[in-house]
Amino acid sequence: MGKIIVCPVVIAAYSKNETLFQLTENQKLCHFFAFCMTFFSLAPTLILLAMAVDCWLALAYPFTYQRHITNKFGLMVPVAACIFSLGFCSLPFFGIGRFVQYCPGTWCFIEMTMRDSALGDRIYSMLYGTIMGLIVLAIIFFNVAIMRHLYTMYRNNSMRIIVRANVGNKGMDGNQAQMKELDHLILLAVMTALFAVCSLPLTVSIHYIKVEYFIANLHMI
Template identity: 30%
Template sequence: MNASANNTPLCYSLRSPPFKYLPNIASAYYSSIFGTLGLISNLIAFIVLLKSFQRTQSRSRSFFLIFLGGLVVTDFMGLLVTGSIVISFHVTHFNWRKLDPNCHFCNFMGMSMVFYGLCPLLLGAAMAVERFIGINRPFARSTSMPKKRTVSMVLMVWLIAGSISMLPITGIGSYHMQIPGSWCFLNISSDGNDMAFSLLFSLVGLICIAVSFLLNTVSVVTLIKVCCGQNRHQRRRDHEVEMMVQLILIMVIASICWCPLLVFIAQTVLSGSHVQVKYLLLWIRFATWNQILDPWVYILFRRSVLQRIYPRLNWSRGSIMTLYPSFSDTVRRFTRSSLGSTLGSDETGETGKSNVPAISTSNSAPPSP
């Protein structure tokens, strides 16, 4: 990175350490407790997913578990890399300018923050696309998408997030030291390339959340129609309901944790105002919760766990919707207008065919003597 006129490296040009340490803004206890909790949670989730992958016989379920495994690995590594740096600072209070005079370490942490921040959002959108295809076009997906292609999609997500995080190294944007001196992040500014990179980071995250919301909504509506429609007994959908519940919770958690930070960055850049440090730290902590809460979705919201908590939930039947017949009847009447045109004609034809043998049998009976 180029140095300024006073020989100050670029990453320290706006905020030069050492800062006055303010324990009320950043605490070693907060970073240690939540970092440890997140690492343990993701490790448990990875073990659960590995066992589920070994036992599963469903092709669509195995695809989904590969994406979940990529998300768990990403969250675990994100907490491990960034948490180690932050906790080390709070314990030792090292001087960044002495330890990292050429900004290499600061740039690495800034890249890590962007990379591990975008990966969960991109993976959430990729999982929404996979579930959308799996529910709406199951035959096409099952015949044309091997497991290796799913792994390639996860690797592609990592490549996209990594490419975006490396843009400041090429001169598009920059990474700077952030108060209280424990972390580096992109420069949230309305000046030139910094504005472009800040908007890119914010818009990519918001677009991923919007795509997830749109595709998941369509998938849920389609799944309800199939589960509660007139052909609800033709195909078991329990595992797909389980996957959609997990995916919806992942989307909700990501939206709650990341939207405040992404909107804050876009609003600050577009308005040209100065960054308010207290809000930046608050929304960063909100975003950190995403990596802590995500694994508990896979740990808790599984059929085996839900069946223990709620024994009346009989997953061995045709559909979990059969436990609530009044709700099923209501949804069936609501969806009949969209499904009845095709299914009604089929059932009418089958009914007509079933009546023909009965009539022919009665007419072909021999006359009584």
Template identity: 30%
Template sequence: MEMMDFSDTGNLNESLSESIVPPILQGSFGIFGNLLALILLFCYSKSHKWGAFYKYVFALAITDLCGLLFHYPVAVTRYASNFEFDFPEKFCYFDVFLFSFSFLSSAMIVCAMSCDRLFAVRYPITYRRGNHKTKRVLLAVWIFSAIIASFPLLGFGSAKMYYPGTWCFINFASQRCLDRINTYVYSSLCLLILLITVIANTAVIYSICKYDKQDCIISNDFERRRRKNDETYIVTLMLSIVIVFSVCWIPLVVGT
């Protein structure tokens, strides 16, 4: 395991002007938002009946919530100690695993949601009759993300503490061969997932715009309108999630 790289962070104990308010607000909003999503999912479970899409939303909220709960207490402790509390090296590597796993698995879940919607819109009859195996997909996503996120723990890459010294992530700045390979693997994988997600959502929107071609399979006008409204609502939610992910991810993965 490589030692942590503290270059470019300066003297972290000099960051006395950093306010504790932003991380508390950021963590609180994130935790509250995910808890609210989980509460709404359970409150309206009778209407959505835990379809594949809503299972993905549940998994996405749980994944993000766990990442926040593990990271923010330690980060806030660092702020509260006036930056005198130092991260143990092992926790810094755990932080790298936590962020890498959370980012990657969340992106893959969003991608799976997009592909699920595409299949539901393009092949509605087959989709209703099929066994979607959502739990297996989620298990595969979490296992794969855990393997990729474990690379720095296995020496295939290293950790770097970033300003203001409250979080650690993959060492993108290192020129060491294994660090560069780990960086390119992670970044390329993230961009590929994002590309698939955008393509899938674009195809879903195109299919909904051409919805009249599929209306012949539904003779009831009320059922047709209800289904179209449901799909429009889900696609709107998906687009919002994809836009947020894109804004947060593109500067990180492209900058590497």
């Protein structure tokens, strides 16, 4: 949904060789674009974290998971993530944080610079970057934990297959379970790597800009 909403705006700006401000002669389109960028970055990331925690709980604590994690609770989690993201990403409309246009004028995002920006804008960008960074690190942590459990299951199944082969049992069911665990392990490893590569640069750059600004001010002092 985020790509469907945002991409046509960028294509229209490039096709007309105009900035987002020029397309509508005001800042409304830019603000809407920036809101979509922040919301559709934060909400899916929170849902991915919930999915990672869900999978980790199911593998690490299956009895606790079966007893306490219900379908109703599972449906409430993405709704809660979207409500939180909607409220947090709407703060710039109420004066906490600011949406700005970035070069070449075809995209807008929250104010990430420290120079000539209000205190509320600085706090909001730092808070957004910190929340995104913590969520990404948490996703990586839980995915690595899940991969460890899958590898343990894969190794245990390998041992069972060897034992069955020694006693004359072909162990076809064990082979199928082993391949499924291996498939999940490889898929999760690739997804974790891609997610980290795509998500971390923007989050790191937000903090890098702040640190660079503080260092420059210290040199001036």
